[in-house]
Amino acid sequence: xxxxxxxxxxxxxxxxxxxxxxxxxxxxxxxxxxxxxxxxxxxxxxxxxxxxxxxxxxxxxxxxxxxxxxxxxxxxxxxxxxxxxxxxxxxxxxxxxxxxxxxxxxxxxxxxxxxxxxxxxxxxxxxxxxxxxxxxxxxxxxxxxxxxxxxxxxxxxxxxxxxxxxxxxxxxxxxxxxxxxxxxxxxxxxxxxxxxxxxxxxxxxxxxxxxxxxxxxxxxxxxxxxxxxxxxxxxxxxxxxxxxxxxxxxxxxxxxxxxxxxxxxxxxx
Amino acid sequence: xxxxxxxxxxxxxxxxxxxxxxxxxxxxxxxxxxxxxxxxxxxxxxxxxxxxxxxxxxxxxxxxxxxxxxxxxxxxxxxxxxxxxxxxxxxxxxxxxxxxxxxxxxxxxxxxxxxxxxxxxxxxxxxxxxxxxxxxxxxxxxxxxxxxxxxxxxxxxxxxxxxxxxxxxxxxxxxxxxxxxxxxxxxxxxxxxxxxxxxxxxxxxxxxxxxxxxxxxxxxxxxxxxxxxxxxxxxxxxxxxxxxxxxxxxxxxxxxxxxxxxxxxxxxxxxxxxxxxxxxxxxxxxxxxxxxxxxxxxxxxxxxxxx
Amino acid sequence: xxxxxxxxxxxxxxxxxxxxxxxxxxxxxxxxxxxxxxxxxxxxxxxxxxxxxxxxxxxxxxxxxxxxxxxxxxxxxxxxxxxxxxxxxxxxxxxxxxxxxxxxxxxxxxxxxxxxxxxxxxxxxxxxxxxxxxxxxxxxxxxxxxxxxxxxxxxxxxxxxxxxxxxxxxxxxxxxxxxxxxxxxxxxxxxxxxxxxxxxxxxxxxxxxxxxxxxxxxxxxxxxxxxxxxxxxxxxxxxxxxxxxxxxxxxxxxxxxxxxxxxxxxxxxxxxxxxxxxxxxxxxxxxxxxxxxxxxxxxxxxxxxxxxxxxxxxxxxxxxxxxxxxxxxxxxxxxxxxxxxxxxxxxxxxxxxxxxxxxxxxxxxxxxxxx
Numbered sequence: 024x025x026x027x028x029x030x031x032x033x034x035x036x037x038x039x040x041x042x043x044x045x046x047x048x049x050x051x052x053x054x055x056x057x058x059x060x061x062x063x064x065x066x067x068x069x070x071x072x073x074x075x076x077x078x079x080x081x082x083x084x085x086x087x088x089x090x091x092x093x094x095x096x097x098x099x100x101x102x103x104x105x106x107x108x109x110x111x112x113x114x115x116x117x118x119x120x121x122x123x124x125x126x127x128x129x130x131x132x133x134x135x136x137x138x139x140x141x142x143x144x145x146x147x148x149x150x151x152x153x154x155x156x157x158x159x160x161x162x163x164x165x166x167x168x169x170x171x172x173x174x175x176x177x178x179x180x181x182x183x184x185x186x187x188x189x190x191x192x193x194x195x196x197x198x199x200x201x202x203x204x205x206x207x208x209x210x211x212x213x214x215x216x217x218x219x220x221x222x223x224x225x226x227x228x229x230x231x232x233x234x235x236x237x238x239x240x241x242x243x244x245x246x247x248x249x250x251x252x253x254x255x256x257x258x259x260x261x262x263x264x265x266x267x268x269x270x271x272x273x274x275x276x277x278x279x280x281x282x283x284x285x286x287x288x289x290x291x292x
Numbered sequence: 293x294x295x296x297x298x299x300x301x302x303x304x305x306x307x308x309x310x311x312x313x314x315x316x317x318x319x320x321x322x323x324x325x326x327x328x329x330x331x332x333x334x335x336x337x338x339x340x341x342x343x344x345x346x347x348x349x350x351x352x353x354x355x356x357x358x359x360x361x362x363x364x365x366x367x368x369x370x371x372x373x374x375x376x377x378x379x380x381x382x383x384x385x386x387x388x389x390x391x392x393x394x395x396x397x398x399x400x401x402x403x404x405x406x407x408x409x410x411x412x413x414x415x416x417x418x419x420x421x422x423x424x425x426x427x428x429x430x431x432x433x434x435x436x437x438x439x440x441x442x443x444x445x446x447x448x449x450x451x452x453x454x455x456x457x458x459x460x461x462x463x464x465x466x467x468x469x470x471x472x473x474x475x476x477x478x479x480x481x482x483x484x485x486x487x488x489x490x491x492x493x494x495x496x497x498x499x500x501x502x503x504x505x506x507x508x509x510x511x512x513x514x515x516x517x518x519x520x521x522x523x524x525x526x527x528x529x530x531x532x533x534x535x536x537x538x539x540x541x542x543x544x545x546x547x548x549x550x551x552x553x554x555x556x557x558x559x560x561x562x563x564x565x566x567x568x569x570x571x572x573x574x575x576x577x578x579x580x581x582x583x584x585x586x587x588x589x590x591x592x593x594x595x596x597x598x599x
Numbered sequence: 600x601x602x603x604x605x606x607x608x609x610x611x612x613x614x615x616x617x618x619x620x621x622x623x624x625x626x627x628x629x630x631x632x633x634x635x636x637x638x639x640x641x642x643x644x645x646x647x648x649x650x651x652x653x654x655x656x657x658x659x660x661x662x663x664x665x666x667x668x669x670x671x672x673x674x675x676x677x678x679x680x681x682x683x684x685x686x687x688x689x690x691x692x693x694x695x696x697x698x699x700x701x702x703x704x705x706x707x708x709x710x711x712x713x714x715x716x717x718x719x720x721x722x723x724x725x726x727x728x729x730x731x732x733x734x735x736x737x738x739x740x741x742x743x744x745x746x747x748x749x750x751x752x753x754x755x756x757x758x759x760x761x762x763x764x765x766x767x768x769x770x771x772x773x774x775x776x777x778x779x780x781x782x783x784x785x786x787x788x789x790x791x792x793x794x795x796x797x798x799x800x801x802x803x804x805x806x807x808x809x810x811x812x813x814x815x816x817x818x819x820x821x822x823x824x825x826x827x828x829x830x831x832x833x834x835x836x837x838x839x840x841x842x843x844x845x846x847x848x849x850x851x852x853x854x855x856x857x858x859x860x861x862x863x864x865x866x867x868x869x870x871x872x873x874x875x876x877x878x879x880x881x882x883x884x885x886x887x888x889x890x891x892x893x894x895x896x897x898x899x900x901x902x903x904x905x906x907x908x909x910x911x912x913x914x915x916x917x918x919x920x921x922x923x924x925x926x927x928x929x930x931x932x933x934x935x936x937x938x939x940x941x942x943x944x945x946x947x948x949x950x951x952x953x954x955x956x957x958x959x960x961x962x963x964x965x966x967x968x969x970x
Contacts, residue, residue: 027507031408034401035417041398042424042478045435048445052438060438061448105317110595115314124321126588130528132536132580134553135573138560139328142570146331149349168324171317179595191661192694194681196759197711200306206707210698229428232538232557246430253434253543257441265431272426280419284412 046269053262060257070263077260080248087228087245090159094166095223099216101167102174102223107208109175110182111190128172137236140165144237157239165237166227173226174219181215182208329577336570337363347566367571377572380550381579387466387551388534391473395481395530396523398474403485403522404515407492418486425479433472433543440468440544464546472540477533481526488522489515521594528587532580552576612637612795613658613763618667619819620653627653629819630667635797635812640789642798642806644843645816651799654816655765658797660684672762682711687756691768693748695740701727701751702736708759726754729788746777753785757792764789766798770805782808803843807831815839836970840890847896847936848968851889856880861967865889867934868965869910876967888968893939895964898926898956900948906959912936914954928956 053071057064074080105125108115115121128136144154144161154161189211193203209216231246238244252258338347348362371377406417424432439445440462447459462468492515500510538553545551552572560569611634620628628650635641645651656662658669660681668677676684687708696704702723709719727733730750740748749769756764769785770778786809789796800806806813807827814824823835834840837848851865851872861876868889880887902909912928915935919942926938938958950956 031401031405034398035405038398038402038405038478039417039420041475042421045432045439045475046424046427048439049431049435059443060441060445061443101317101320104313105321108314108317112310112314115310117318120326121314121318121321122592123585123588124325125317126591127584128325130532130580130584130587132533132538132553132576134536134538134556135332135577136328138556138569138573139332140324142331142335142566143324143328164324168320171320175317176591183595186692186694188690188692188694189696191681192688192690192696192755193707194661195659195686195688196708196755197682198707199682201309202711207696225426229430231430232553235557236560246428249430249434250539250543253437257438261431261434265428265434268431269427273423276419276423276426280415284415 049262050266050269053259053266055259055262058257058259070259071267074260074263074267079243080245080260080264083243083245083248086159086242090163090166090244091224091227094163094170094227095220097163097167098170098223099174099220102171102219103178103212103216105171105175106178106182107204110179111208125172125175128169129176131169133230133232134236136169137165137233140168140233141236157237158242161237161239162234162242162244165233166223166230169233170223170226173222174216177215177219177222178212181212185211332570332573335567336367336574337365338567338570339364339366340565340567346564367567368575370568371571371575376550377555377575380552380555381575383550384535384552385579387469387473388531388537391470391477391534392481392527392531394470394474395477396527399478399481399485399526400523403482403489406482406486407489421479421482421486425483429476430539432476433540436468436472436475437463437543440471463544464549466545466549468544469541469549469551472544473534473537476540477530480529484525484529485519485522488519488525492518521590524590528583528590532583532587535580536576609636611635612639612672613797614668614670615654615658616668616670618654618657618669619665620650620657620662621665626819628657628664631816631819631821633814633821633824635795637795638793639811640786640796640798640809642800642810642813643816644800644803644806644813646801646842648818649801649816650819651801651816652767655688655767655797655799658763659686659688659765685762686765687759687761687763688765688767689749689752689756689769691771693740693752693772695743695748695751695755697740700737700739701732701743704740704751705755705758708755712759722758726758729757729791730754745772745774746781749773749781753788757788757794760792761794763795763797766796768800768802769798770802771800778805785809807843815842817842834966834968837888837890837968840966840968844892845937845939846890846892846966848888848890849934851887853880853885853887861887863887863889863967866932867910867930867936869908872908872962872965874965874967875963878967878969880969884969890966890968891960891964893925893937895960896936896938897959898928898938898940898950899959900950900954900956902957902959906957907962909957909959912956912958914950914952914956916952917950924950926950926956928958 052060054066054068055064056067056069105121109118109122109125140161141157144157147153148155154164185208190203190207193207194200198206229246230244231250234244234247235250238247249261249264253261335347338349340346341348402421406414406421409417437444441447442459442461442463444463446462447456450456451459496514496518497510500514501507505513536553536556537551538557541549541551541554542557545554556569556572556576559565559572563569613633613635615631615633617630617632618628619626619630631654643651643654653662657664660676660679660683664677668675670676671684671686676686696707699707705723705726706719709722714722723736724733727736730753732747732750732754735743735747735751740751743751749772753769770781773781782805785796798806798809807830810827812824812826813830815822815830817838823830823839825833830839830843834843834846840846840848849865849867851863851868854862854864854871856862859875859877860873861880862871862873864871868891872889874889897906910930912930914926915929916927918925921942923939923941926940928936928938930936936958
């Protein structure tokens with residue numbers, strides 16, 4: 024191997040080690056019988072048992088899943104509409120502003136988004152008496168708002184890759200524009216919509232800062248709970264939770280990888 | 293004649309559908325993205341009150357003067373007078389900038405290595421980069437707590453290996469924050485870089501080599517310049533949110549790790565000073581507006597180029 | 600429209616009247632007029648950027664023209680959206696719907712017409728038979744070869760029995776052998792169905808083999824419209840002469856003009872020539888171009904004695920193509936003439952590099968080009 028590939032190879036090894044060693048350590052220590060990191064107490068699954076007996080964590084997890092599922096669905100719908108608007112509709116009033124608003128959440132620091140949304144909810148409460156008690160609804164709205172930006176980017180990318188002549192062919196064959204959307208465009212971008220949904224789901228499930236701002240009493244999401252625990256130090260049941268998540272994600276991503284690999288293989292060259 | 297009328301109707305309905313498609317997300321964003329910023333700005337011009345909500349309203353009715361507008365720039369003055377804020381802003385930018393540089397230095401070879409790998413290794417490596425991205429940000433930062441703390445794994449390892457006699461103070465320092473930032477943001481740097489490098493036509497490189505260029509020159513003259521859009525995208529995706537990062541300094545940083553995201557959060561939740569927090573947010577936004585607009589421009593440009 | 604006209608001329612089936620298309624400042628199509636007759640196989644031939652694809656899209660309804668009108672079978676369709684026009688397109692990249700089977704691709708247009716299911720099935724089966732793809736009806740587009748995809752695209756467009764079929768570079772994606780076969784197939788299908796075909800292409804071979812008439816387009820305008828042999832043998836300009844096929848062009852000066860003849864002096868071609876010419880040339884023009892196609896020139900090592908005019912030259916280069924040979928001959932005034940000759944005998948006197956050769960031609964084969 025020449026000098027250059029040796030450098031690249033070692034960079035890859037170091038990089039992936041850097042990415043994965045902390046994760047692997049968390050997984051290993053979730054089975055550590057001892058509470059302390061420096062002492063190995065033997066293999067045990069006590070933290071998993073503690074985890075499943077912890078009602079607070081289970082409630083928070085359920086809440087987070089509900090919010091994630093709902094917000095992902097709405098974010099996907101609106102993000103898809105936004106993506107279609109930006110790639111297929113050539114001109115409309117205020118397009119520049121729209122483009123700006125859609126791209127911003129991707130880079131906007133969460134403290135700003137969180138603060139601004141909270142202040143919006145408070146002001147709206149003053150003005151029109153809604154949304155009342157902050158909690159699930161406000162968190163869901165906040166998550167929809169930033170997730171739809173990600174979905175829009177994914178859909179935009181897929182639509183620009185897609186051959187526009189497919190839609191023109193449908194028009195030519197007698198389909199009105201709405202039928203073109205339903206018969207041709209949506210079925211073809213559907214996998215991208217699924218990616219968008221999954222991404223929105225994960226972003227919602229993982230959000231701490233924005234949820235902290237816009238939540239209210241009684242609505243503690245899983246990240247909020249985890250954060251309040253780990254601020255005080257290491258919590259072994261969190262290790263267990265993390266391991267479960269890692270396993271789920273790894274399986275999910277691997278399945279997705281296999282599916283796309285199998286799909287591209289079945290296509291005749 | 294009826295054909296003309298029919299087509300007129302069709303185009304009208306067409307236009308209605310188009311409006312509908314644009315309208316829904318537009319309205320949502322106007323309401324839940326743009327308006328909040330205006331409200332933050334408005335509240336940054338108010339005084340704190342011990343009330344619900346804890347700030348003075350914009351419009352005030354009084355029997356004598358009728359409807360009047362109350363605004364104050366006190367909060368901004370407070371920000372600029374207290375050196376703490378200035379130092380924190382600068383520190384945040386510095387930290388974000390250095391983290392971005394490290395992410396680039398570490399991420400570029402990784403992205404390059406993946407892009408040049410043959411299939412199916414390439415897909416596997418790519419999946420391996422994506423997996424951490426999908427695991428909770430919070431949990432990944434938490435992982436470092438156990439490693440970096442005084443009675444933690446890293447110190448344990450170093451002590452056991454005899455490399456050091458005293459445990460290193462790593463957790464709750466700036467160093468820990470750097471490590472946490474680089475670790476968490478690395479996938480955000482690798483993925484856009486990879487997307488760009490993957491599209492690189494290998495024949496360009498072969499042509500250069502064929503013309504007599506040595507590997508380093510090929511990289512310097514061809515690969516790197518062509519990868520610059522990916523570099524910029526990756527850097528913006530790391531730098532801009534990193535400035536306002538909260539979780540990493542909150543969990544890994546010390547009391548003297550000044551970052552504006554954390555300051556804003558604490559100012560808001562602990563001091564309950566909403567107007568000052570709003571002012572902090574607005575100033576932060578001003579700081580970021582140029583990079584954000586630049587980012588949007590590039591996004592738009594790339595979209596148009598692909599079409 | 601009065602119907603007691605004793606017109607011997609047919610009414611045009613498709614009329615393009617003064618169509619222009621502007622994209623901002625750029626004029627893609629510049630006030631073009633065109634008449635196409637029913638059942639014709641018509642080609643619009645032009646290089647990239649000539650405006651031909653834009654014109655096609657205007658005819659299909661995918662672009663609205665900046666001015667002008669499109670009249671098909673007597674109906675003004677200019678403002679009609681594409682889904683209402685009795686016009687169908689076969690796209691260059693075929694545009695087959697990847698998520699539908701071959702059957703559903705072809706049936707799509709019929710479904711939009713709300714045709715009953717049984718009727719759709721029979722029509723699709725019929726057209727699949729016509730394009731010889733009956734066994735492929737359940738395949739998906741990614742399982743088809745290039746030639747098969749093209750036939751599906753054709754079937755999909757034809758099954759709706761449109762009044763006009765527009766074909767955008769129909770053979771661009773096919774390899775040479777396939778192209779020849781497909782060309783014959785296309786002509787046969789068109790003949791059988793009687794549909795008016797309009798082909799848009801940059802490939803002059805394609806245009807010439809397929810078409811009843813060709814319109815040569817450049818920079819948004821039509822330069823010449825006519826049957827293939829007219830375009831080839833009577834090109835109206837140097838551009839057209841060179842664009843369609845190969846041609847030798849040499850400078851000449853006008854010596855005298857008469858009613859139906861012009862006498863010119865062309866040093867390269869051996870001096871004075873008298874050419875039949877019934878066109879008009881402005882009085883102040885002295886120089887003109889004399890042109891002749893490579894296959895119209897005879898080349899030999901010796902004279903036979905029956906040549907009416909000839910020049911001497913030296914073979915600088917030649918290319919052997921199996922069925923013919925192309926020679927590049929250097930004339931006495933250092934110009935190169937290209938000559939192509941069929942290799943009519945298996946064993947023939949070989950003409951090779953540096954040979955001294957005689958080039959001769961029939962005077963009627965000389966072309967005068969003014970612009």
